[in-house]
Amino acid sequence: MMNSASAIDIGRPAIPWETRRHFWRGELKGSEYTWALAFLVPYIAVFLIFVAYPVVYGLWMGSDAGLYRQLFADPIYQNTAVNTVLYLALAVNVKMVLALLLSGFFMRPGRWTQALLMIFVLPWAIPALSAFISIHWMLNGEWGFLNNLLYTLFHIDGAYWLNDRWLALGSAIVSHIWKWLPFWMVILIAGRMAIPLDIRDTAKVDGATGVRSFVHITLPLIANLYLTCTLLSTIFTLGDFNTVYFVTGGGPANLTHVLATLGIRDAFDIAQPRLGVAAVMSALPLMIPLVLVLMRRLRTAEVQL
Amino acid sequence: MAYLTRRSLLGRSLALAATASFARPHIAKAAATTATMWWAQGFVQDEDIALRKVVSDYEKASGNKIELSIIPFAPERQKIISALTSGVVPDLFNNNPGEIIAQYGWKDRWVDVSDVVETQKDKYSKTALLAAQPYNNVTKQRSFYGVPIQGAVVPIHVWKSLVEKAGYQISDLPKTWDAFFDFFKDVQKKLRDQGMRKIYGQGFQVTANGVDPNNLFYNFLSAHGGKDIVTSDGHTHLDDPQVREAAIKTISYLTSSYKDGYVPPSAINWNDADDNNAFHAHLMVMDVDGTLSTEVAVKAEHPDQYFKEMHTQGYPLSNDGKPVTALFGVTCAMIPKGAKNVEVAKELLKYWIQPEVVGGFIQTGLGRWLPVMPDLVKDPFWQDPKDPHRPGYAKMGLIDPTMPYYYVYNPAISEIDAEHVWSVAEFDVIQRGMAPEQAVDKAFKRAATIFAKYQIA
Numbered sequence: 003m004m005n006s007a008s009a010i011d012i013g014r015p016a017i018p019w020e021t022r023r024h025f026w027r028g029e030l031k032g033s034e035y036t037w038a039l040a041f042l043v044p045y046i047a048v049f050l051i052f053v054a055y056p057v058v059y060g061l062w063m064g065s066d067a068g069l070y071r072q073l074f075a076d077p078i079y080q081n082t083a084v085n086t087v088l089y090l091a092l093a094v095n096v097k098m099v100l101a102l103l104l105s106g107f108f109m110r111p112g113r114w115t116q117a118l119l120m121i122f123v124l125p126w127a128i129p130a131l132s133a134f135i136s137i138h139w140m141l142n143g144e145w146g147f148l149n150n151l152l153y154t155l156f157h158i159d160g161a162y163w164l165n166d167r168w169l170a171l172g173s174a175i176v177s178h179i180w181k182w183l184p185f186w187m188v189i190l191i192a193g194r195m196a197i198p199l200d201i202r203d204t205a206k207v208d209g210a211t212g213v214r215s216f217v218h219i220t221l222p223l224i225a226n227l228y229l230t231c232t233l234l235s236t237i238f239t240l241g242d243f244n245t246v247y248f249v250t251g252g253g254p255a256n257l258t259h260v261l262a263t264l265g266i267r268d269a270f271d272i273a274q275p276r277l278g279v280a281a282v283m284s285a286l287p288l289m290i291p292l293v294l295v296l297m298r299r300l301r302t303a304e305v306q307l
Numbered sequence: 308m309a310y311l312t313r314r315s316l317l318g319r320s321l322a323l324a325a326t327a328s329f330a331r332p333h334i335a336k337a338a339a340t341t342a343t344m345w346w347a348q349g350f351v352q353d354e355d356i357a358l359r360k361v362v363s364d365y366e367k368a369s370g371n372k373i374e375l376s377i378i379p380f381a382p383e384r385q386k387i388i389s390a391l392t393s394g395v396v397p398d399l400f401n402n403n404p405g406e407i408i409a410q411y412g413w414k415d416r417w418v419d420v421s422d423v424v425e426t427q428k429d430k431y432s433k434t435a436l437l438a439a440q441p442y443n444n445v446t447k448q449r450s451f452y453g454v455p456i457q458g459a460v461v462p463i464h465v466w467k468s469l470v471e472k473a474g475y476q477i478s479d480l481p482k483t484w485d486a487f488f489d490f491f492k493d494v495q496k497k498l499r500d501q502g503m504r505k506i507y508g509q510g511f512q513v514t515a516n517g518v519d520p521n522n523l524f525y526n527f528l529s530a531h532g533g534k535d536i537v538t539s540d541g542h543t544h545l546d547d548p549q550v551r552e553a554a555i556k557t558i559s560y561l562t563s564s565y566k567d568g569y570v571p572p573s574a575i576n577w578n579d580a581d582d583n584n585a586f587h588a589h590l591m592v593m594d595v596d597g598t599l600s601t602e603v604a605v606k607a608e609h610p611d612q613y614f615k616e617m618h619t620q621g622y623p624l625s626n627d628g629k630p631v632t633a634l635f636g637v638t639c640a641m642i643p644k645g646a647k648n649v650e651v652a653k654e655l656l657k658y659w660i661q662p663e664v665v666g667g668f669i670q671t672g673l674g675r676w677l678p679v680m681p682d683l684v685k686d687p688f689w690q691d692p693k694d695p696h697r698p699g700y701a702k703m704g705l706i707d708p709t710m711p712y713y714y715v716y717n718p719a720i721s722e723i724d725a726e727h728v729w730s731v732a733e734f735d736v737i738q739r740g741m742a743p744e745q746a747v748d749k750a751f752k753r754a755a756t757i758f759a760k761y762q763i764a
Contacts, residue, residue, distance in 0.1 A: 078726070143571075143572050164576040165575050170576065254575050255730060256726075270404075
């Protein structure tokens with residue numbers, strides 16, 4: 003017996019073969035289509051193996067609701083969630099504001115500015131691991147470089163930077179800013195350099211210099227770039243494992259973990275990889291809106307810098 | 308003369324492909340004599356040399372091939388967990404982290420290696436045998452899921468030079484627990500009186516990082532009568548008043564030492580390397596730390612420190628004069644289920660655990676690790692009176708009373724340790740002003756929640 007859906011299908015006019023062929027092939031003819039496929043297949047294969055599969059595998063690993071119950075019952079998780087929000091809010095925004103200001107400074111002409119820029123970019127160029135291990139030792143309360151320097155210069159005993167939750171988290175945030183500030187500053191310098199000179203010159207003729215030029219010319223023109231950089235930096239910072247792991251080790255007493263380090267701890271120290279994935283996946287409610295906003299910005303940003 | 312036509316070319320290609328397909332089983336059979344092995348990189352290069360020698364000697368003796376990867380400790384741990392998660396596993400690796408023997412034994416993920424252990428079973432120490440038998444929650448019984456290779460205790464390392472500078476001799480060290488550790492408070496006072504502004508008597512790792520703080524807690528717990536917090540049947544005894552009392556005494560001693568200024572303040576957030584660095588920097592007079600790595604690290608560059616300035620010893624007696632049972636960590640070799648060349652892996656292990664082979668292996672590695680066979684420490688290498696460290700270390704590990712790490716009894720302990728439940732209790736007292744009793748009760752409550760997931764009948 004024929005069902006109603008089939009009856010409707012029968013009633014529809016059949017899509018002509020040529021139309022379907024055009025849908026798949028576009029304007030390509032003969033061997034062009036084969037070549038197009040040949041170029042496309044490796045890309046699709048790489049995409050499936052290295053992008054789609056890991057994402058789906060990760061989603062599958064973190065798909066059990068029981069993992070989240072276990073995660074939320076972990077007393078460390080709540081602190082970690084708070085730390086992650088603070089880490090993102092402070093590290094990203096302070097870093098980006100400083101990058102914006104310093105990008106203006108380094109736009110100044112002069113050889114000494116260029117020389118200073120080279121030095122300033124160094125933290126970004128050196129390997130993260132050795133930098134953060136060095137910072138961990140520098141911050142040691144008894145024999146660390148920082149406290150020894152304070153004692154030598156001012157005869158004062160410095161704080162135990164890694165003993166207190168907020169000092170330790172602050173140290174990690176400062177370390178992150180120190181490491182990644184140069185990168186974003188260079189991006190913003192490039193953005194400033196793309197502002198046409200005639201706009202600046204016209205503004206100068208109209209009397210807009212200094213702060214007024216920054217507020218009325220530079221800022222509006224690089225606002226989209228700044229926002230895009232901030233969103234990207236938020237996504238990168240959310241996955242930043244090295245800074246906290248090597249500077250504070252998540253201590254004292256597990257009080258400075260962020261989701262990235264907690265995920266690694268759960269996966270490899272407690273040997274529960276699925277719980278580790280769940281820890282990282284718990285950031286998705288924050289990540290997905292960020293990615294959506296970012297994609298929307300990228301679509302609308304094409305008319306501006 | 309035959310001409311090469313398109314048809315003949317295709318025909319010959321097909322014939323070649325068919326021949327290659329039939330030849331594959333032979334190649335596969337030949338590959339069956341190759342096993343893949345992962346092992347953690349040694350603390351000193353000599354340990355890696357020793358491992359390569361064992362593997363190469365076995366290859367010569369058997370004709371088999373071992374693809375050995377020596378991997379730094381932390382990356383190896385991640386590789387192992389990832390391999391066990393994905394199911395694509397090598398044929399053999401060490402238990403890194405140590406707890407995985409229990410955690411994955413619980414899930415029935417190891418090949419039973421009783422037949423390997425059986426070949427030398429009478430030579431092993433009782434502790435080593437216990438350490439290789441985690442509980443399998445699928446078969447509901449214990450079995451040998453690891454082959455003990457080497458072990459380590461957590462000895463006490465002392466700067467003899469600093470003790471002498473304070474006006475004492477090593478022979479002045481008291482023989483009972485609290486008096487022994489209190490002695491270093493006095494040494495600190497004397498040294499500070501001499502102008503050493505930043506010297507500390509006690510190197511206690513009151514941190515929530517790494518394995519050191521757990522080792523410290525359990526050894527203190529044992530000394531205070533709480534050894535049976537978990538028994539070899541896997542049952543926990545958190546409700547035993549004696550265990551609770553021991554935990555309170557442990558937390559009280561460690562935290563009061565810290566609060567009174569006898570422990571470096573940064574110890575609250577040390578990692579496993581920080582106490583070694585602090586000890587080498589003469590920041591503290593004594594350290595309680597696993598293996599002889601503290602001493603071995605300076606032997607080549609500072610022989611005077613190794614031979615004249617450092618002192619290593621086992622634990623003092625408990626406060627009531629009884630020997631204290633020390634934790635003995637055992638490195639086991641394990642074969643994961645899914646390994647392709649189990650027979651080769653087992654054969655290598657049978658070769659490796661022959662006393663003369665495994666004994667030589669540990670000695671070539673400079674003796675940072677201990678043998679797991681008591682007879683092996685009778686060797687002059689371990690009894691050399693000119694060496695100020697090895698004889699005491701060997702006595703502590705293989706003559707004095709020892710027990711395996713608690714996680715072998717019940718894998719819940721590995722989760723408790725990774726979460727650093729005991730360190731958090733110390734932190735609660737030190738930073739949050741909690742009374743030791745309250746901190747212990749809070750920690751026991753958390754431990755009980757974790758134990759509830761690992762019930763052993």
